Amino acid sequence: MTDRRTGHVILGINVLVLGYLPAAWQSPLLAKDSFVDPAYWEGIGRTAERGTLDAIFLADGPALGDPAYDANPIKLEPTVNWGYVAGATSHVGLVSTASTTFNDPYELAQRLLSADVLSGGRVGWNIVTTRGAVSARNFGLADVPLRDDRYERASEFVDVATALWESAATGHDIHHHGEFFDVDGRLRVPPSAQGRPVLLQAGGSAKGRALAGRVAEGVFAAELTKQQAIEHYRLVKGYARDNGRSPDDVKILPGLLLSLGSTEEEAKRRSDELYDAGPASYSIGWLSQSIGYDASKLELDEPFPEDVLAAPADPQTFQGSIGFRESIVTQIRRTNPTVREYLKQTRYTGSGHAGFVGTPEQLADHIEDWFHAGAIDGFNLQPDVLADGLEVIADELVPILRRRGLYRHEYETTTLRGHFQAAAPTPAW
Numbered sequence: 001m002t003d004r005r006t007g008h009v010i011l012g013i014n015v016l017v018l019g020y021l022p023a024a025w026q027s028p029l030l031a032k033d034s035f036v037d038p039a040y041w042e043g044i045g046r047t048a049e050r051g052t053l054d055a056i057f058l059a060d061g062p063a064l065g066d067p068a069y070d071a072n073p074i075k076l077e078p079t080v081n082w083g084y085v086a087g088a089t090s091h092v093g094l095v096s097t098a099s100t101t102f103n104d105p106y107e108l109a110q111r112l113l114s115a116d117v118l119s120g121g122r123v124g125w126n127i128v129t130t131r132g133a134v135s136a137r138n139f140g141l142a143d144v145p146l147r148d149d150r151y152e153r154a155s156e157f158v159d160v161a162t163a164l165w166e167s168a169a170t171g172h173d174i175h176h177h178g179e180f181f182d183v184d185g186r187l188r189v190p191p192s193a194q195g196r197p198v199l200l201q202a203g204g205s206a207k208g209r210a211l212a213g214r215v216a217e218g219v220f221a222a223e224l225t226k227q228q229a230i231e232h233y234r235l236v237k238g239y240a241r242d243n244g245r246s247p248d249d250v251k252i253l254p255g256l257l258l259s260l261g262s263t264e265e266e267a268k269r270r271s272d273e274l275y276d277a278g279p280a281s282y283s284i285g286w287l288s289q290s291i292g293y294d295a296s297k298l299e300l301d302e303p304f305p306e307d308v309l310a311a312p313a314d315p316q317t318f319q320g321s322i323g324f325r326e327s328i329v330t331q332i333r334r335t336n337p338t339v340r341e342y343l344k345q346t347r348y349t350g351s352g353h354a355g356f357v358g359t360p361e362q363l364a365d366h367i368e369d370w371f372h373a374g375a376i377d378g379f380n381l382q383p384d385v386l387a388d389g390l391e392v393i394a395d396e397l398v399p400i401l402r403r404r405g406l407y408r409h410e411y412e413t414t415t416l417r418g419h420f421q422a423a424a425p426t427p428a429w
């Protein structure tokens with residue numbers, strides 16, 4: 001896509017509690033228990049609205065995170081978290097991640113639609129199938145089901161939830177009898193101002209992308225290079241078209257890890273200080289979990305062995321995200337660094353998600369470049385530390401994008417579906 005696109009980029013904030021780096025809690029701007037302080041979450045909502053941002057987003061998994069690679073191992077449940085913030089805000093979208101493997105469609109459909117009603121139509125659901133045995137053990141299983149089985153269940157789960165939301169509008173019972181679920185009845189919750197929650201999806205394997213093309217109105221992706229992102233963009237938009245949808249019905253929003261400063265040097269210094277203040281083993285832990293190999297056993301001054309980069313022996317049982325793994329392996333194969341070089345460079349280039357270290361003006365250039373290249377519809381921005389990182393986005397990045405005609409000056413709609421310019425639910429409710 002070379003012609004200058006019209007319209008705005010979409011900007012979400014993946015609020016990884018205090019920030020995407022494990023040292024975020026050390027910020028002098030934060031109290032140690034900020035993440036359980038309602039005022040902290042109200043502040044995030046209000047700052048996001050000051051920047052007229054489209055949505056604030058919470059990644060999640062139904063288990064205690066592993067601090068070896070999870071910067072925020074303890075966190076609140078997203079739908080409750082955003083339910084509180086809804087009362088302190090009026091426009092910003094509120095996206096919760098919820099698993100189709102470890103939930104029930106009737107319960108989740110009524111919980112999300114209830115939150116959607118009370119928020120005035122601002123709820124989004126980030127659909128995931130959940131990775132890793134640690135979650136499975138909280139639900140009486142030794143491991144997560146095989147990847148394809150998880151996606152078969154996810155596909156039926158979404159259909160049941162959507163049918164239940166539709167029953168809220170039509171007043172007619174549904175009679176679903178499928179492989180995973182049987183439901184005879186209808187929701188007792190009325191439709192929301194946007195009809196039903198907006199559907200997002202995160203999971204970059206083939207079945208994840210196929211699900212996104214069929215049902216998602218937003219895709220949280222992991223794309224490290226512009227070329228990878230352009231290919232992913234075209235693929236998922238094509239899947240939407242194959243499912244009789246308009247390609248514009250699904251918005252592609254890769255994650256972007258951020259360290260911002262008033263100069264590039266200041267931004268790099270900030271990133272280095274935060275990485276150096278965190279556990280030295282964190283980058284290795286994240287890499288190990290993402291590629292499914294204990295990277296601490298690798299020779300630091302050697303390139304990655306081919307058998308480590310090769311596709312997982314059994315993608316069905318691979319514990320991580322295929323989407324993240326493919327993104328990382330493609331990144332490694334591009335420059336073939338030693339392990340030590342990779343770990344150092346990913347402070348600035350990202351790992352799994354792309355990284356950006358620079359000034360707000362340079363970030364606006366990056367966003368503008370990827371938007372006009374047809375690589376994105378927007379980004380799910382992930383500040384290193386929310387407390388000040390989100391303010392720079394709202395008060396410095398957004399004004400630059402506005403001056404370039406790439407972002408709204410004020411909210412034109414009050415619902416998440418409106419911000420995304422997503423189609424009304426079908427049939428018309």
Ligand SMILES: Cc1cc2nc3c(=O)[nH]c(=O)nc-3n(C[C@H](O)[C@H](O)[C@H](O)COP(=O)(O)O)c2cc1C
Nearest residue numbers: 059060128130131202203204205208221321322323
């Ligand atoms: C960008 C991105 C974000 C993700 N966020 C989550 C998340 O918040 N919670 C979760 O359980 N899985 C998350 N995943 C992983 C998948 O959604 C899911 O767990 C699935 O089993 C593996 O995805 P895959 O299709 O990439 O293999 C994410 C994956 C990607 C690519």
